[in-house]
Amino acid sequence: MxxxxxxxxxxxxxxxxxxxxxxxxxxxxxxxxxxxxxxxxxxxxxxxxxxxxxxxSEADRIITFRVCWEDDHGEVQVNRGWRVQHCGAIGPYKGGVRFHRTVTVSVLKFLAFEQTFKNALTGLPIGGGKGGSDFDPSGRSEREIMRFCQAFMDELYRHIGENTDVPAGDINVGRREIGYLFGHYRRLVNTFSGALTGKDIEFGGSHVRMEATGYGLIYFLRCMLAQREQELDGLSIAISGAGNVALHAAQKATHLGAKVVTLSSSQGTLFSKQGIPCEAIDRAIEQSGSTTDVLKTIQSDCGGDWLKDEKPWGQRCDVALPCATQNEIDADDAQALADSHCQIVAEGANMPCTEDATRLFKENKILHAPGKASNAGGVALSGLEMAQNASFSRWDQEQLNDKLLEIMQDIHAQCIQHAGDEDSYKDYHRGANIAAFQRVANAVMAQGVG
Structure with missing residues (x-):
């Protein structure tokens, strides 16, 4: 420069x-x-x-609102809600809703910013947004969660719609919460439309939606390995998290012959040198409860060591897939991965690596895919759900899986096109950012100042 x-x-x-x-x-x-x-x-x-x-670098708009609701004891609770509509130049705003005590404007602004460029890489006509609340659903009853979702939608419904803004799920917002949100939206506007994605299959949802982010991550990883003429079969993979993305990534990786040696929660890491069996992962996907509870069940099924308060990154692995939360891999973790001869890091979470960690990966020639590229499978399937809703159709599982694979391969090709070739090292961050920015910037330019 x-x-x-x-x-x-x-x-x-x-x-x-x-x-x-x-x-x-x-x-x-x-x-x-x-x-x-x-x-x-x-x-x-x-x-x-x-x-x-x-x-x-400025959102189109940031909507802030109060969410008042009654708990099971009749006590009024007050939370804050937000919707960040970052950029609608390519299409209606699209991005998840997160319910967690750590939700802040900064977190939602970063997620919406990243979502804009992630969505651009999919090639679908969708802009970027994100929303959520500081509501903590842990320990709340089913009826309390339903009442909160309905109170949240009492304000949000004014700002969304199939051609305006289409929210989806995120942390602590799964099919149950999307069902409550959509049901209340439908009653408020008296219209059945594709205003939210991630719905149950019975009322407009899509096959492969739950699997899409994790499966898409593995499809992207296979493309990265192919660049080095390698295959997934036989590789050791360290995965953080034990939620939807982590478990489905682990499931697909084991189906393709890889050995998943870790899953984790905020309480610690489950490590299995022999690899966590696919049957245990399949059962965990069907289990409800906290991520720690899920990991304890896996351990009781197939053994392994519980490493209390430890991250996965100190374990020997060929590939690391951070699938938990932002900035979970710091410089020390990155150095530990480099020391263990990790070859590839592909992000399943949004911005899970600090800037120092990213720099260390590059210095050590570790291929590193940013989340806006490698975890775009979820929003890609959301876009396909929107298309199905708009055409009043339903595509089968095989068709959708093929489309997901095609989209992830195309995103990888875009990254490679702009990644440069410094000593045969492909800079996936540079490639993804340039490819995405070009599309968004050209759309912004074409529509004039405003």
């Missing part, structure tokens, strides 16, 4: 940070994308004149 470009990039990053103080997750997401695309951006006079990068 030239000195002028480096100065311009620093000035832009400083400008973003001054406008968004106390929002570390959002600033990190913008900084990582801008660092990759800035040389290309400065060469495009039209983008610069229209200040496309500056415009894309």
């Amino acid at each position: 030239s000195d002028n470009n480096a100065t311009g990039l620093r000035d832009f990053i400083d400008w973003v940070q001054q406008r968004n103080p106390h929002e570390p997750e959002f600033n990190q997401a913008v900084r990582e994308l801008a660092s990759d695309i800035y040389p290309m951006y400065t060469e495009h006079q039209g983008w610069r004149a229209a200040k496309v990068l500056e415009r894309l």
Whole structure:
């Protein structure tokens, strides 16, 4: 990068940070994308004149609202709700709803920002958004969760719709919660439409939706391995998390002959040197309860060691798949993976690696796929669910799985096209960011200033 470009990039990053103080997750997401695309951006006079990068560092709108509801004891509870509609230049806003005590504006802004570029990579006509609440569903009864979902939708319904904004599930928002949200939306607007995705198959949901992010992650991983003329069969894989993405990634990986040696929760890591059997993973997918409970059940089924308060990254593996939460892999974890001769890191979560970890992976020539590319399978299937809803049709499982595979292969091809080739090292971060930014920036430019 030239000195002028480096100065311009620093000035832009400083400008973003001054406008968004106390929002570390959002600033990190913008900084990582801008660092990759800035040389290309400065060469495009039209983008610069229209200040496309500056415009894309601001959400179209951020909606904040109060959520009041009654618990089972008749006591009124007050939570906050948000919907960040980041960019609708390519299509209706699309992104999940998260219910968790750690939800903040910074987290939702970073997720919506990333979602914009992730959705662009799918090739589908969908923009980027994200929403949620600081509501903590743990320990709440079924009826309390239903009442909260209905109170949340009492405000959200004004801002969504099949051609406006189409929310989906995320952390603590699965099919049950989507059912409550959709049911209340339908009653409020008196319309049955594809205004939410992730629904049950009986009322407009799609086959493969639950599996899509985890399966898509493995399809992307296979493409990365093919670049090195390798196969998944026989490789050891360390996976973090034990939720939907982690378990379905583990399931598909074991079906294809890999050995999954870890799953984890916030309480610790389950490690099995011989690999966790596919039958145990299949049973875990059907189990309800906390991730720690799921892991304890797997351990009772097939053994393994419970490493209390430890992350998975200290274990020997060929491939690491962080599928838990943002910034879960720091510099020490990255160095541990490098020391154990890990070859590939592919993100199943959104931005699970710190900037220092990403730098260490590159220095050690570890292939590293960003979440906006490798975990795009979930939103790809959501987009296909929207298409089915719009046409009042239902596609079968094989057809959808083939479409998912095709989309993930296309995303990989886009990354490779723009990744560069430094000593045969493919920079997937650079490739994904450039490919996605080009599509979004061109759409923004074509629609004028506004």
